Amino acid sequence: MGDDARKIAGDGEARPPPKLPIPGRRNILITSALPYVNNVPHLGNIIGCVLSADVFARYCRLRGYNAIYICGTDEYGTATETKALEENSTPKQICDKYHEIHKAIYKWFDISFDQFGRTSSPQQTEICQAIFQKLLESNWLTENTMQQLYCDNCKKFLADRLVEGTCPTPGCNYESARGDQCEKCGKLLNPTELKDPKCKVCKATPRIRDTDHLFLELPLLKDKLEEYINRMSVAGGWSQNAIQATNAWLKEGLKPRCITRDLKWGVPVPHEKYKDKVFYVWFDAPIGYVSITSCYTQEWEKWWKDPENVELFQFMGKDNVPFHTVMFPSSLLGTGENWTLMKTISVTEYLNYETGKFSKSKGIGVFGTDAKETKIPAEVWRYYLLTNRPEVSDTLFTWVDLQAKLNSELLSNLGNFVNRVLSFIAKPQGQGYNSIIPDVHNPESHPKTKAFAEKVGTYVDQYVDAMEKVKLKQGLKTAMSISSEGNFYLQDNQFWKLFKEDPASCAIVMRTSAGIVYLLATLLEPFMPSFSVEVLKQLNLYGGDQLSFSDENGDILQAKNPWNIIPSGHKIGTPQPLFKELKDEEVEFFREKFAGSQADRLLKAEAESKKIAEQVKNVAISDGKGKKEKQSKAASGAKSKSEPEISISRLDIRVGLITKVQKHPDADSLYVEEIDVGESSPRTVVSGLVKYIPIDEMQNRKVCVLCNLKPATMRGIKSHAMVLAASNENKVELVDPPASARVGERVTFPGFSGEPDDVLNPKKKVWETLQPDLRTDSELVALFRDVPLTTSAGVCRVASIAGGVIR
Numbered sequence: 001m002g003d004d005a006r007k008i009a010g011d012g013e014a015r016p017p018p019k020l021p022i023p024g025r026r027n028i029l030i031t032s033a034l035p036y037v038n039n040v041p042h043l044g045n046i047i048g049c050v051l052s053a054d055v056f057a058r059y060c061r062l063r064g065y066n067a068i069y070i071c072g073t074d075e076y077g078t079a080t081e082t083k084a085l086e087e088n089s090t091p092k093q094i095c096d097k098y099h100e101i102h103k104a105i106y107k108w109f110d111i112s113f114d115q116f117g118r119t120s121s122p123q124q125t126e127i128c129q130a131i132f133q134k135l136l137e138s139n140w141l142t143e144n145t146m147q148q149l150y151c152d153n154c155k156k157f158l159a160d161r162l163v164e165g166t167c168p169t170p171g172c173n174y175e176s177a178r179g180d181q182c183e184k185c186g187k188l189l190n191p192t193e194l195k196d197p198k199c200k201v202c203k204a205t206p207r208i209r210d211t212d213h214l215f216l217e218l219p220l221l222k223d224k225l226e227e228y229i230n231r232m233s234v235a236g237g238w239s240q241n242a243i244q245a246t247n248a249w250l251k252e253g254l255k256p257r258c259i260t261r262d263l264k265w266g267v268p269v270p271h272e273k274y275k276d277k278v279f280y281v282w283f284d285a286p287i288g289y290v291s292i293t294s295c296y297t298q299e300w301e302k303w304w305k306d307p308e309n310v311e312l313f314q315f316m317g318k319d320n321v322p323f324h325t326v327m328f329p330s331s332l333l334g335t336g337e338n339w340t341l342m343k344t345i346s347v348t349e350y351l352n353y354e355t356g357k358f359s360k361s362k363g364i365g366v367f368g369t370d371a372k373e374t375k376i377p378a379e380v381w382r383y384y385l386l387t388n389r390p391e392v393s394d395t396l397f398t399w400v401d402l403q404a405k406l407n408s409e410l411l412s413n414l415g416n417f418v419n420r421v422l423s424f425i426a427k428p429q430g431q432g433y434n435s436i437i438p439d440v441h442n443p444e445s446h447p448k449t450k451a452f453a454e455k456v457g458t459y460v461d462q463y464v465d466a467m468e469k470v471k472l473k474q475g476l477k478t479a480m481s482i483s484s485e486g487n488f489y490l491q492d493n494q495f496w497k498l499f500k501e502d503p504a505s506c507a508i509v510m511r512t513s514a515g516i517v518y519l520l521a522t523l524l525e526p527f528m529p530s531f532s533v534e535v536l537k538q539l540n541l542y543g544g545d546q547l548s549f550s551d552e553n554g555d556i557l558q559a560k561n562p563w564n565i566i567p568s569g570h571k572i573g574t575p576q577p578l579f580k581e582l583k584d585e586e587v588e589f590f591r592e593k594f595a596g597s598q599a600d601r602l603l604k605a606e607a608e609s610k611k612i613a614e615q616v617k618n619v620a621i622s623d624g625k626g627k628k629e630k631q632s633k634a635a636s637g638a639k640s641k642s643e644p645e646i647s648i649s650r651l652d653i654r655v656g657l658i659t660k661v662q663k664h665p666d667a668d669s670l671y672v673e674e675i676d677v678g679e680s681s682p683r684t685v686v687s688g689l690v691k692y693i694p695i696d697e698m699q700n701r702k703v704c705v706l707c708n709l710k711p712a713t714m715r716g717i718k719s720h721a722m723v724l725a726a727s728n729e730n731k732v733e734l735v736d737p738p739a740s741a742r743v744g745e746r747v748t749f750p751g752f753s754g755e756p757d758d759v760l761n762p763k764k765k766v767w768e769t770l771q772p773d774l775r776t777d778s779e780l781v782a783l784f785r786d787v788p789l790t791t792s793a794g795v796c797r798v799a800s801i802a803g804g805v806i807r
Contacts, residue, residue, distance in 0.1 A: 018297035019068050019114070021309050028067040029303050029340065030057045031289045033316035033324075034074035034119065037098040038083040040367045041105060043397060044351040047385040048317035052346060052472060054111045055386065056313060058526035059467045059475075064550030068303070072117035072292045073099045076266040077281030078161035078180075084265075085201055091265040095120055105368030109378050110529050117292035119284065124291035128267045128284050132259075134335035135216065136271075142215050142256060143273075149179070149191050149206035151199040157262035158191065158199055158206055165194030186319060214274060215256035216283070216330065222254050224333045228341060229325065236344035237469055238325075240392070245321035245347070257327065259283040286328035307340045313470070315346045346470045349390040353397050354591070366397070366594050374590060376582070379528035380406055386527055389473045399591045403582045404750035404790060412792030414483045414520070415578040420490060421513040422538055422575035432499075437514055438507035439568035446508045449563070452489045456482055456516065457560035463523055464556065472527075479523040484793050486516045488740030508563065514539070514572070515565030522547050522555075531578065539566070540573040584753045646769045648784045649754035653724070653747040654678060655737045655791060656705035661698040663690060667715045671698060675721065677705050678744015686719035692732035704735045704747055704782075704789065704796055708760050709767065726776050726804035733801050735782045738793035747796065749787045774806035782806060 021027040032053035035041050041050075050071060060067035075095040083098075084091045099118055106116065135141050149158045160180035167177035167185060174184035179191030191197060192208055199206050218225070229250075233243055259280045260269055266278025294300040303310055314324055324345060332339040353365040371381050384402050387409075388395045426435045444450050459482050466474040490513060498506035521535040525547050536542035549555045558564055656675040659682055664670035669690045674682040685705070689698070704724040711720050724735040737747070746756075760766045773785050780797050781788050788795040798804065 018299075019066060020297065020299055020302050021306060022066050023309065026065045027303075027310045028060050028065050029293075029310050029312045030060070030067060030069040031312070031314050032069075032071050033314075033320045034072055034285055034288050035102060036079050037073040037075045037095050037102065037118070038079040039098065040101055040369055042365045042367045043371065043381075043385060044317075044353075044365065046105075046109065046368060047351055047389055048348040049315055050106055050111050051109065051382065051385060052348065052389065053313075053315035054113075055472050055526045056315070056346070056467075056470060058112055058529065062522070062525060062547055062549045064548065064552055068114040068293075068296070069112060070115050070117075070289055070293050070296065071111075071113050072115070072119065072288060073102050074281070074285045074288060075099070075118050075120040076278065076284060078159035078261075078263065079281075081159070081263065081265050082161055082200065092120070101369070105372070108372050109368070109382065112529075115292055115296035117288075117295045119288040119291065121291060121295060123294045124284070124288060125267050127291045127294065128279060128287045129270045131287060131331060131335055132270065132279070134337065135331065138334055138336055140217050140221060140334040141259075142217055143212060144215050144256070144258075145210050145212050146258065147192055147208045148211045148262065149197060149199075150209040151202065151204055151206045153202045153204040154199060157209070157211055159261055159263055160189075160191055162200045163191040163194060163197050163206065164200050165197035168193045168195055181319070188322075211262060212273070213258045213260045213277070214269070214271070216259050216327075216334070217256050218254040218326070218330055219256065221330045221334055225254075225326065225330050226250065228329055228333065232341065232343060236342070238345050239347045239470075241318050241349065242321050242325060242345045242347040245318060246325040249322045249326050254326070282323045282327055283331065286324060287331075304340050305338055307338060310340045311343045312340050313344045313346070314342050316348075318347050318349055321345070321347055344470060346472075349392070350394045351385075351388065351390050351397055352394055354399075354595075370594060376402075376406075377530070379531045380410065380579070382528055383410060383476075386472060386476050391471070391473055399587045400751040400787065403584075403587045404788065406579065406582045407750055408748075408790045408792065408794065409480065411579040411581055413487065413794065414480065414524075416792055417483050417486045417490070417513075418517050418520070418535060418538075418578060419575055421486075421510065421517050422572060424495065425510055425514060425572055426575050433510065435572050437566050437568050437570045437572065438511055440508045440511050440563055441504065443508045443512065443563040446505055448489070448493055449508050449512050452485065452512070453560060453562055455485055456519070456562060459485070460519075460523075460556060460559050467526075476524075476527050479520065479527070482516065482523070483520055484738065484740050486513060486520075487793055489513065491740060491742060511566070511568065512563045515562030518565050519559050519562060522549050522559075534576075534578060538573045538575055540571060541566075584751060587751065646764070646766055647752055647754060648749045648770055648773075648787075649752045650757050650760070650766055651706060651770065652708035652756035653789070654705050654707050655741045655743055655745050655747065656683075656703050656721075656723075657743045658698055658701050658703060661695060663695070664715060664717065670714065671695070672717055673698065673723070675703070675705055675723070676743055677707055677721065678742075683707070683720040684718065685721045685723060686714040686717055687723050687725075689723070689725065689732065689734075692725075693734065701734070702737050702739065702741065702743070704737055706767075708756055708758065710759055710762055724774075724782075724806055726782065726798045726801045726806045728801050728804045731801065733798045733804075735789070735796050735798055735806060737789075737791050737796050740793040741791040742793075745792055747789050747791055749784050750790055751787055752784075771807055776801055776804040776806065778802050 030053050032049040035045055035049060053069060057067055057069035080091045080094055084094045087094060103116060149163055151158050161178050163179035164176055167174040167182040169182060169185050169187045172182060172185040174182050177189065177194060179189065179194060181188050197206060229246060260274055260277045261280050263278045267284045269277050269279060290304050293303055316324060324342065329341050332341060384405050387405060388397065425433045428434055459478050463475050463478040466478060493509045495506055495509050498509060517535060518539060521532040525532040533542060654677045656677045658673050658675050660674040661671055664672050664686065669688050671687050671689055673685045673687060675685050676682045706722045706724060709722055711718050725732050726735055776782055776798050780802060782796040782798060
């Protein structure tokens with residue numbers, strides 16, 4: 001974490017010498033798809049490319065691998081020329097402006113590039129032209145005449161992205177398809193295929209003209225390419241979506257691919273006949289990985305021309321796949337040189353936004369600058385995007401889901417565990433350990449600690465396995481499971497009682513827990529680096545050194561004996577809350593603020609400014625005082641007459657523990673339970689569950705209990721609450737809170753706030769109104785509408801009933 005080599009290039013800070021491959025070490029070269037420089041990156045771009053690659057790069061450093069992470073802005077091509085026309089600027093000015101914006105956003109997101117460069121560099125021209133010359137000499141390039149749209153009004157051939165029209169794909173008919181690709185169906189297009197094409201600059205209808213271009217003969221390279229794909233897709237464990245996208249191109253049959261364009265902004269073609277053309281962006285952009293590495297070190301060939309000692313991992317969204325699995329490797333294979341070809345490709349599907357797709361071109365969604373404006377910390381954005389990483393299918397960003405994950409997973413689970421441990425250790429002598437890690441004796445003899453350590457060891461192995469396979473979402477989920485188990489371990493041992501009743505056992509529990517705090521800081525560093533920095537400061541273990549989790553240092557073995565991680569006698573720092581709750585009113589504010597497109601928001605902001613100015617003007621020319629008082633009284637009167645809204649927050653659902661259960665003496669179908677719901681004495685509850693759940697499965701079980709129903713007498717015994725269960729036509733199952741949920745804690749519904757009624761008024765039918773919206777989903781999560789029943793340790797579930805009714 002203190003590795004200065006991971007600062008963004010060009011920020012003026014001193015950096016150590018560049019890393020080079022080391023014989024005998026695992027050398028890993030990591031790239032992420034170069035973001036187009038024509039706009040501010042949105043959250044979908046960030047998770048699909050740079051953030052995913054950053055997590056893997058950080059993990060590699062954590063494991064002691066010799067890894068570098070290379071990225072930069074993709075600056076040539078039509079997208080830049082189009083943006084320059086929009087902003088009445090030159091392409092270079094556009095690139096300079098947006099390169100700095102990208103750099104600042106990634107720095108805020110804690111992206112740890114070894115080099116963040118750009119493709120408009122002299123090195124890009126040099127290397128791109130060198131590869132072209134090799135392909136030309138090896139006869140892999142051919143000349144051909146193609147038909148292209150020409151705008152008589154603008155007096156130039158129109159590049160792909162300067163044409164828009166209706167998609168010709170059957171069943172699509174999207175009216176704003178670009179000349180190179182339809183954004184709706186994803187089909188790659190030629191501009192001449194579009195129906196009703198229009199010049200994007202002047203809106204005139206272009207005509208078709210002949211123009212000569214150079215083509216890369218992919219059909220002639222087919223054997224070399226297929227041998228590489230067949231071998232490396234297995235050895236590198238390519239993600240399934242990458243294999244499918246690649247096979248789709250191969251199945252269609254490889255065709256010669258045009259590598260030149262009638263543009264001015266790009267790498268010039270070093271050929272007399274084509275000196276007025278530039279290279280097509282999908283020929284030159286992947287070469288940017290190489291040229292940016294050459295800006296990092298003059299000895300770049302040690303990374304890019306040594307496949308025996310270097311592994312290349314590439315991260316991107318699904319629309320970029322064929323260019324990295326077909327086009328780029330074909331260009332390198334055609335040179336006849338010994339290039340380091342991609343070993344592993346990690347591909348994401350789309351992250352969608354609330355009700356539709358993120359779109360840079362249309363300005364829809366939350367953009368990097370927006371995320372910073374919200375004041376929600378970068379580690380929260382990183383966590384949310386990574387838990388929502390669209391690895392096998394599209395996922396959805398919603399503000400309510402962000403709130404739920406922050407409040408229940410980060411605040412109530414992870415933050416709660418760390419704070420409970422460190423705050424107790426920090427308590428003064430007699431109440432805690434006065435900030436000193438206690439000495440312990442024979443911790444393996446403590447049964448609960450030994451069982452806990454074995455569970456942690458299993459999770460550590462699962463974490464390493466997932467991360468090695470680039471299953472980042474699974475790696476994060478596994479690390480967070482250790483936090484959940486830690487909360488259960490604390491609760492199960494009731495350390496606050498142990499401190500007085502069994503000091504030796506309490507010391508074992510707290511030193512073990514402190515070790516788990518350090519372990520979590522380590523495992524979560526790739527995902528939330530600033531969280532790890534803060535935890536290490538609170539542990540008083542942060543000296544700027546990089547965290548380690550390597551086999552060579554024995555870090556993994558030590559993690560399986562957590563009581564050994566932090567030595568006794570070590571003095572910790574000052575515990576502080578790590579996360580802040582995201583409130584309902586903030587969520588509503590953000591949903592409203594970021595609705596629609598960026599253009600819509602700008603118009604709305606201007607309208608609101610005018611409205612406010614008009615109101616200020618009106619107030620200034622009138623006394624307004626009497627009118628305000630009348631309005632205030634009227635509003636107050638209206639409010640006092642209104643009934644409280646029937647909201648799920650009016651229900652008092654708590655985590656309960658069944659301490660005793662027996663059959664009802666006068667009813668064969670009823671159980672009588674005593675349930676601890678966090679009060680001074682347990683509640684008596686009568687439930688009709690005898691037919692469905694054996695009595696031994698009821699005993700000592702955590703359940704969800706509705707505590708504010710009006711008490712009801714059932715066959716002579718008064719029931720003071722109701723146990724929630726899900727049912728379908730065939731069976732009934734209890735709704736289970738997480739094992740580590742605290743007894744007595746209130747079950748919440750993220751997005752719904754408010755205090756529960758003391759007792760629900762049966763005449764108002766509050767429960768009867770809300771109950772039909774309680775159900776289970778296909779993943780067995782208990783929901784109110786689409787919001788999960790949530791505890792500090794996670795969401796509530798059922799064992800097997802999907803689509804069941806909860807009552």
